[in-house]
Every structure is written in C-alpha cells, then in structure tokens.
Amino acid sequence: AQSVSQHNHHVILSEAASLELGCNYSYGGTVNLFWYVQYPGQHLQLLLKYFSGDPLVKGIKGFEAEFIKSKFSFNLRKPSVQWSDTAEYFCAVNARGDYKLSFGAGTTVTVRA
Amino acid sequence: EAQVTQNPRYLITVTGKKLTVTCSQNMNHEYMSWYRQDPGLGLRQIYYSMNVEVTDKGDVPEGYKVSRKEKRNFPLILESPSPNQTSLYFCASSWGGTSGANVLTFGAGSRLTVL
Numbered sequence: 313a314q315s316v317s318q319h320n321h322h323v324i325l326s327e328a329a330s331l332e333l334g335c336n337y338s339y340g341g342t343v344n345l346f347w348y349v350q351y352p353g354q355h356l357q358l359l360l361k362y363f364s365g366d367p368l369v370k371g372i373k374g375f376e377a378e379f380i381k382s383k384f385s386f387n388l389r390k391p392s393v394q395w396s397d398t399a400e401y402f403c404a405v406n407a408r409g410d411y412k413l414s415f416g417a418g419t420t421v422t423v424r425a
Numbered sequence: 426e427a428q429v430t431q432n433p434r435y436l437i438t439v440t441g442k443k444l445t446v447t448c449s450q451n452m453n454h455e456y457m458s459w460y461r462q463d464p465g466l467g468l469r470q471i472y473y474s475m476n477v478e479v480t481d482k483g484d485v486p487e488g489y490k491v492s493r494k495e496k497r498n499f500p501l502i503l504e505s506p507s508p509n510q511t512s513l514y515f516c517a518s519s520w521g522g523t524s525g526a527n528v529l530t531f532g533a534g535s536r537l538t539v540l
Contacts, residue, residue, distance in 0.1 A: 321465070346528075356468075356515065356531040402467060411456065411475060412483065413529070415468040 314339035318416035335403035448516030
C-alpha cells in the first residue's frame, strides 16, 4: 500500500512570498497524484492533478506542481501567495488501477497580510 | 448545483447510542467514499463503494458500517459509537474508473463528538 508524507505541518509566510510544499509518496508503480485544498469553512476541493504527460502541472489560483518520478515527489508551488491562500493543503496518491486514495497529513498554510 | 450533501453537520452524542450520518450526491457518480479527518493524521478512508451493493473497507473501518442500496446515497453507520470516533467526517464521490475514481467531490463535513 502506498503512503504519503508531507514535510511541513504548518507554514507561515507573508503576502507575496513564494510557497513550496513538499510531498513524497512510497509506491514503486504508476500513480495518480493530487493536491486538494481546504479553505477555512469550505469543502475540500481539487487544486490540481497529475495522471500522465507533462510532469509540470498547473492548477487553479496560480498553483503548480512538479512530478519527479525519481524522487517520488509531487511538490506544490506558488510564486507569490496572497492572504486568500490561507488554507490546509493535502497531497494525495493512488496507484493506477486502485480505488484507494491515500492522503498526507496535510499542511496548514497561514499567509499574513 | 452538483454537490455532495451530508447530514448532520454537527452532532454530539453519547457512547453506545447508534447514529447514522447520511450522504447523498446528485451527480450520478458511481464511486462514493467516507473519510475521517484527525489532526496530524490527514484524511483516512473508512469505507468506499464502487457502485450499488458494492462496498469495501478502507484503512480504518473498525466500528463503522455502510450500505449502498441506491446510487445516490451512502450512509455511514456507527452502531455503538465510542469517544475515539470523535472526528470530522467527509463523504466524497466521483465518476469512478482507474483515474477518474479519485477526482473527488467532497461534502461539507460532519463534526461528530462522542462523550
């Protein structure tokens, strides 16, 4: 079974700073990769996903993530954060052909105005 | 509006008193799943269903039951709740398939406290 590690539990930064959240998974086969976001008081929603093709994927609100197969990583980035990016971010992985989706523990991002 | 609806949103109950958290989706999704979210542990899957009458255990199924008698509904049943089931619960659904199974639409969450 796959597992997902998110390196940071809580990240605090100022507006306009750059953000990078680490995500590593343990599974040797083909995977689907996701980042979900939970804004305060809102539902979890999909931020971006990777199934195949270009390993650099772009999502909503200026976020992007890069899949590095050799490092089993799928790090999330945003060049310049806004106060509205304050949220909890979850990395998730499933093995291709498996319905089971494994989530990381989540990273809380607080952006100070 | 396409959505997943959970009820109740908040519930305080006592140990041993059976309860059901309902989940309904209006997107004709085949796949439905229940998760619990606990601080520092992320989301852990309790049960999932690939279609009507097809359910399977996730990572933490102990103490829970589910049923899928209709495509739109996937209730979570706690037959005898215990304090360690105090948590935030999410229902989610998707179209299914080996890739599409996991582009999930989530409900708003149900916060359950068991005293």
